Amino acid sequence: MKLFDKNYKHPYAYDPKYKKRAVYFSMEFAIDQPFKIYSGGLGFLAGSHMRSAYELKQNLIGIGVLWKYGYYDQVRKGDQSMDALFQEKIYSFLEDTNIKFTIEVHGHPVWVTAKYLAPEVFDTVPMFFLSTDLPENDYLAQSICHRLYDADQQAKIAQYILLGVGGAKLLDELEYGAEVYHLNEAHALPAAFHLYSKYKSLDEVKKRLVFTTHTPEEAGNEKHDINLLYKLGYFCGLTVEEVKQLAGLNTSEFSHSLVALRMSRLSNGVSALHGEVSREMWGKYDNICPIISITNAQNRKYWADEALYRYMERNEDDKLVARKKYLKAKLFETVADQTGNLLDPDALTIVWARRFAAYKRADLITEDRERFERIISNTDKKVQIIWAGKPYPQDLGAISVFNHLVHLTKKYHNCTVLVGYELKLSRKLKQGADIWLNNPRVPREASGTSGMTASMNGAINFSTDDGWIPEFANGENAFVIPRPDLSRPVFEQDEHDMNHLLDTLEHQILPMYYDRPEEWVTMMKNSMRDVLPYFDSNRMAYQYYEKLYNGQS
Numbered sequence: 001m002k003l004f005d006k007n008y009k010h011p012y013a014y015d016p017k018y019k020k021r022a023v024y025f026s027m028e029f030a031i032d033q034p035f036k037i038y039s040g041g042l043g044f045l046a047g048s049h050m051r052s053a054y055e056l057k058q059n060l061i062g063i064g065v066l067w068k069y070g071y072y073d074q075v076r077k078g079d080q081s082m083d084a085l086f087q088e089k090i091y092s093f094l095e096d097t098n099i100k101f102t103i104e105v106h107g108h109p110v111w112v113t114a115k116y117l118a119p120e121v122f123d124t125v126p127m128f129f130l131s132t133d134l135p136e137n138d139y140l141a142q143s144i145c146h147r148l149y150d151a152d153q154q155a156k157i158a159q160y161i162l163l164g165v166g167g168a169k170l171l172d173e174l175e176y177g178a179e180v181y182h183l184n185e186a187h188a189l190p191a192a193f194h195l196y197s198k199y200k201s202l203d204e205v206k207k208r209l210v211f212t213t214h215t216p217e218e219a220g221n222e223k224h225d226i227n228l229l230y231k232l233g234y235f236c237g238l239t240v241e242e243v244k245q246l247a248g249l250n251t252s253e254f255s256h257s258l259v260a261l262r263m264s265r266l267s268n269g270v271s272a273l274h275g276e277v278s279r280e281m282w283g284k285y286d287n288i289c290p291i292i293s294i295t296n297a298q299n300r301k302y303w304a305d306e307a308l309y310r311y312m313e314r315n316e317d318d319k320l321v322a323r324k325k326y327l328k329a330k331l332f333e334t335v336a337d338q339t340g341n342l343l344d345p346d347a348l349t350i351v352w353a354r355r356f357a358a359y360k361r362a363d364l365i366t367e368d369r370e371r372f373e374r375i376i377s378n379t380d381k382k383v384q385i386i387w388a389g390k391p392y393p394q395d396l397g398a399i400s401v402f403n404h405l406v407h408l409t410k411k412y413h414n415c416t417v418l419v420g421y422e423l424k425l426s427r428k429l430k431q432g433a434d435i436w437l438n439n440p441r442v443p444r445e446a447s448g449t450s451g452m453t454a455s456m457n458g459a460i461n462f463s464t465d466d467g468w469i470p471e472f473a474n475g476e477n478a479f480v481i482p483r484p485d486l487s488r489p490v491f492e493q494d495e496h497d498m499n500h501l502l503d504t505l506e507h508q509i510l511p512m513y514y515d516r517p518e519e520w521v522t523m524m525k526n527s528m529r530d531v532l533p534y535f536d537s538n539r540m541a542y543q544y545y546e547k548l549y550n551g552q553s
Contacts, residue, residue, distance in 0.1 A: 008174035010059055011119060011126055018058035022180035022549050024049065025167050025188035027159070028071075028148060029064050032122045033424040036070035036089055037129070039148055039390065040355030042214060044426075045270075045449055046184055048299035050124040052541040055301065058125065061176075063167040063188075065159065066094070066115055066129035071148045072393050074419040080339075080410070081403040082419055084393040086147065093121050094129065099173050100136075103165045104233045105158050110144065111136040112166045123301075130166045151394040157224065157232050164190030165236060180549045183211045183264075186222065186256035192263045193236040193243075202246060202263065206289075210548050211264040213257055213291070216277045216446045221257040229254055248287050261288040266551055270296045271468045274446040292547055295468055296447035297540035300532060304456035305431055312525050321521060324434075324458045331432025334425070335386065339416045347382035347414070348513045350505075351433035351459070353421055356391035356398040359444040363401055364498050365437070366408065371502050376412055381510040385409075388418040388429060426450070433459040435479075435509060439497060441490070442466045442483050455531035458524050462509065464497060472535065477526040479504050 028043035029035075029050060038047070046062070053060045069086040077083045094115040102109040111134045117127040132144045144158045168191040171178050181191055195205045215221050226249065230240050244250070247259045261267055261282055267289050269275035275293030282288050305327065311320040325345045332343040343349065352362055365385070366372045375383055387405050391398030402417070409415040418425065430436065436454035438445075438461065448467035455461060461478040463469045473480045481504065484496040513520050533539055 008176050010061070012057065014059040015057040018056065018060070018545050020059060020179050020545070020549050021177060022058070022060045022182055022545075023167070023171060023176070023178045024053075024060060024062045024182045024184060025163060025191060026062065026064055026184040027163060027187045029062065029127070030423055031117075031124055031127075033422060034093075035091060035122070036073075036422065037064065037067045037148065039071040039392075041447070041449055042185060044298070044423075045296050045447075047124075047423075048297065048302065048449075048537040049541055049544075050127065051122075051299040051302055052297075052537040053125045054119055054123055055299075055538060056541055058541060058545065060125045062125055062127040063163070063170065064127065064129050065145050065148075065163055066091075066131040066133075067148045068131075068133050068146045071390065074390050074421065076419055080406050082391075082399060082406070091115075093117070097128070099170065100134070101169055101173055103161060103169060105141065105144070105161055106154075106232050108141070110141040110162075112162065112169070114170050128167075128170060130162055130170065132162060149392070153224075154228070154232060157229060157234060160187050161190050161232065161234055164188035164192070165194050165233075167191055168194040179208065180210060181208050182544070182548070183209070183260060185212065185214055186260040189256050189260050189263075190234050190236065192260070193234070193238060196246065196263075197236040197238065205263055206265040209260075209264040211260045211267040211289075212270065212294075212548075213261075213267055213278055214270055214274075214446045215257065216269075216274050216281070216443055218281055220444075221255060223253050223255045226252045226254040258282070258285060258288070261285070261291070264289045266548055267291045268294045268548055270294065270447040271471065273443060273467065273470055277443050292551070294540060294543045294547055295471060295535075296449045296452075297535045297537040298449050298452045298456070300456060300536040300538070303427065303430070303453040304532075305458070308458045309528065312528055317521050320458070320525070321517075324524075327431035327457070328434075331386075331428045334428055335416055335418065338418055341413055341416045343384050343386075343414065343416075344382060347384050348434050348510065349384045349386065349432060350435040350437050350462075351386045351388075351429050351454075352437040352439075353386070353388040353418075353426065353429045354438070354448075354450050356389040356402055357395070358397060358401075359441045361439050361441065361494070361497075362387060362389065363405060364439050364494065365501060365505075366405075367494070367498050368502060371506075375502070375506060375510075376414060378510075381514045382414065383505075383510070384414045386416055386418060386429065386433075388421040388425060390421050426453070427457075430454040430457040430459055433457075434513065435460055435462045438463040438469075439481065439501060440464055440466055441493060441497075442486065452531055452535040455527045455535075458528060460520075460523055460527050462501075462504070468535070472530065474530070477523060477530045479509060 028038040030038040030043035030047035
């Protein structure tokens with residue numbers, strides 16, 4: 001019997017304390033640089049989770065989608081502004097399962113196959129990736145798995161059906177007998193309707209379904225007209241009235257996160273603060289499951305520079321500083337290659353790098369142009385700034401901010417914008433940063449895990465008081481911008497944060513870095529020390545089993 005025919009078994013012996021068979025559904029996974037099926041933080045989190053689950057030998061498998069063109073490849077136009085290249089990806093490290101089955105999309109059968117990622121390839125749990133790119137399908141059906149987060153609304157809903165229903169039907173094909181269906185965000189919610197059509201009982205669905213929510217404001221949680229979802233086959237044969245009754249809806253607006261909270265037995269926010277915000281945000285609705293907190297984390301084994309930790313643990317500060325300067329120089333080779341700017345390893349280097357979105361305010365540090373000019377032009381206490389990140393390819397506002405920064409930095413030899421922000425560049429940026437700048441509007445950043453991996457590489461966090469930062473910062477390991485009055489207009493909150501950002505940079509960070517280097521090294525070591533072990537994803541993967549998979553609603 002072939003491995004994938006029937007009765008699929010985990011390929012390694014799992015630890016008995018993680019014996020419950022769990023399946024993790026996610027639209028994106030950032031597993032390793034060659035495997036480009038992710039857009040940002042959700043994928044980085046999922047990738048670290050799959051690695052830590054493997055390290056802990058958990059009885060977990062991952063299910064995603066094999067995006068033919070990935071998210072997109074970020075390249076440059078002739079004037080250095082960004083462009084989005086959609087290029088076919090071919091992955092020789094994935095195995096054919098020879099499994100094929102159909103799902104229904106818009107009243108038509110769509111053929112689905114699955115590719116397998118074995119644990120030994122990237123040190124992850126076993127993973128399956130769904131594809132409709134088959135000759136049995138017409139082009140429209142083939143294109144469901146072409147682009148992550150397709151801009152077309154109906155195509156995106158079809159992608160959710162592929163992940164949710166396709167993933168659940170794959171488990172049926174494998175006769176896997178999953179005890180936990182873990183939805184990382186609500187994208188795979190159609191799996192719940194597949195389970196309902198199978199068991200005809202909401203209690204049986206709830207027994208199996210758990211849900212991680214990542215979006216800390218209700219407006220950001222995806223909603224669609226229920227009739228459109230019905231027409232596309234989202235509900236696995238249930239009528240609109242049956243869905244409304246099942247999900248407790250009295251309008252035609254279908255909130256994916258709200259319905260996930262009503263069909264799951266347990267849910268979690270991704271930081272202590274996000275858990276509080278989520279409970280307050282959803283508390284006005286009845287029949288939702290409890291929302292606990294499991295703070296996001298990142299995989300130390302994959303992300304941390306072990307030489308830095310070795311020197312820190314031996315109190316070899318000279319070697320620690322020398323190693324950090326070497327890592328900065330390696331990053332600056334990439335900067336020079338992309339932009340022609342030659343940066344100085346001795347100068348304070350600030351990095352802002354993450355998914356470009358309006359609330360993350362990539363250009364906040366530049367908004368007071370006079371002060372920005374003064375800081376950037378200071379020859380006594382030099383500052384270098386590097387930006388990187390991928391806007392959503394249809395988000396014209398975010399692309400405009402990215403391109404504005406590109407054109408702004410042409411005036412300065414010590415400021416630059418990089419393209420291609422993926423795992424490889426992310427690691428280089430964290431290794432080369434002295435300051436990891438994170439300035440989202442509070443409380444819109446559910447977690448913000450990039451700062452964790454920055455700390456694992458000797459960078460000091462400089463952040464608004466949002467996401468994971470309240471659980472980490474203690475006055476001796478990070479610089480934190482105090483919270484504004486959230487009842488004030490947004491432009492006043494932005495001004496408050498900008499002024500505190502520039503004040504802290506001018507009056508605390510620069511004097512410490514240049515005039516009191518011993519204090520700087522102490523803070524750097526505090527940051528590296530305090531980020532572990534709590535913000536290593538081994539803790540997170542352990543807690544998912546203890547609190548979510550084995551937890552009681």
